[in-house]
Amino acid sequence: MRTDQQPIRITLVAPDGKMGRAITAAAEESDAFSIEPDHGDVLVDFSAPEALQATLDRALAAGVPVLIGTTGLDDHADKRLADAAKTVAILRAANTSLGVAVLSDLVERAAGALSPDWDIEIVEMHHRMKADAPSGTALALGDAAARGRGTPIDAERGRDGTGLKRAEGAIGFASLRGGTVAGDHDVVFAGPDERLILSHRAENRMIFARGALAAARFLHGKPAGLYSMRDVISSE
Numbered sequence: 001m002r003t004d005q006q007p008i009r010i011t012l013v014a015p016d017g018k019m020g021r022a023i024t025a026a027a028e029e030s031d032a033f034s035i036e037p038d039h040g041d042v043l044v045d046f047s048a049p050e051a052l053q054a055t056l057d058r059a060l061a062a063g064v065p066v067l068i069g070t071t072g073l074d075d076h077a078d079k080r081l082a083d084a085a086k087t088v089a090i091l092r093a094a095n096t097s098l099g100v101a102v103l104s105d106l107v108e109r110a111a112g113a114l115s116p117d118w119d120i121e122i123v124e125m126h127h128r129m130k131a132d133a134p135s136g137t138a139l140a141l142g143d144a145a146a147r148g149r150g151t152p153i154d155a156e157r158g159r160d161g162t163g164l165k166r167a168e169g170a171i172g173f174a175s176l177r178g179g180t181v182a183g184d185h186d187v188v189f190a191g192p193d194e195r196l197i198l199s200h201r202a203e204n205r206m207i208f209a210r211g212a213l214a215a216a217r218f219l220h221g222k223p224a225g226l227y228s229m230r231d232v233i234s235s236e
């Protein structure tokens with residue numbers, strides 16, 4: 001409990017969504033945060049891609065930092081976020097869990113250590129309600145692997161049909177949906193006669209909610225700029 005400071009006021013773009021409710025529950029576990037319908041210290045967006053511009057406009061108008069946890073953002077999102085980050089602090093994270101932040105680092109290192117004849121495939125499974133595929137986390141892990149290899153990403157998504165022999169150096173994505181799975185990610189490095197598999201299992205979405213609060217604490221009072229969960233982890 002922070003005895004020396006006021007609680008950090010969080011305003012949720014989508015308080016009634018699954019993540020909005022989880023973040024509210026996580027905030028209730030601690031005196032360090034409060035949830036405010038408006039005029040918060042930090043704006044937190046776990047909603048839908050269509051909300052992005054309105055969220056950025058809201059953060060710019062209020063002059064407050066913003067956490068973007070929404071996935072499935074389109075190709076224009078990078079520029080919108082970079083433009084807004086000239087004025088306010090922005091943290092974009094497809095996954096706010098501690099375990100995935102570490103996984104991302106491990107994937108980058110493994111991809112850098114293994115020769116290009118180790119094929120990389122990313123398999124994810126989520127609950128039946130998930131709107132986007134592949135998951136934002138899977139795509140971010142693909143980016144981490146490509147960074148480790150030092151090559152631009154060549155993604156193979158949604159394989160179906162014939163003549164699908166894998167392209168040299170491609171990174172493949174496969175998505176499973178069902179039940180209440182909070183989020184499973186496996187990064188498979190398939191080499192000659194052996195496989196290395198790096199995995200993360202989210203057992204409950206509260207891990208994302210607590211990570212979102214850690215990100216909000218990090219963002220509070222931060223100068224304009226674009227930040228990531230790596231910055232949060234290294235600041236703790």
Ligand SMILES: NC(=O)C1=CN([C@@H]2O[C@H](COP(=O)(O)OP(=O)(O)OC[C@H]3O[C@@H](n4cnc5c(N)ncnc54)[C@H](OP(=O)(O)O)[C@@H]3O)[C@@H](O)[C@H]2O)C=CC1
Pocket residue numbers: 013014015016017018019020046047048049050051068069070071072093094095096097132136205208
């Ligand atoms: N970064 C991370 O760690 C995590 C990210 N996510 C991502 O967060 C997002 C939300 O997930 P989740 O909470 O499970 O989804 P839900 O479908 O449960 O909630 C989405 C919420 O967003 C609202 N919403 C939809 N469109 C808009 C809009 N244009 N403006 C404002 N609000 C809107 C919905 O309202 P209504 O129902 O009225 O349409 C709903 O309340 C997804 O992109 C998901 O992938 C999820 C978990 C972890």
Ligand SMILES: O=C(O)C1=N[C@H](C(=O)O)C[C@H](O)C1
Pocket residue numbers: 071094095126130131134135136137138182183184
């Ligand atoms: O929609 C979800 O539930 C999740 N979405 C994020 C993603 O797309 O990677 C993070 C987490 O896996 C749960």
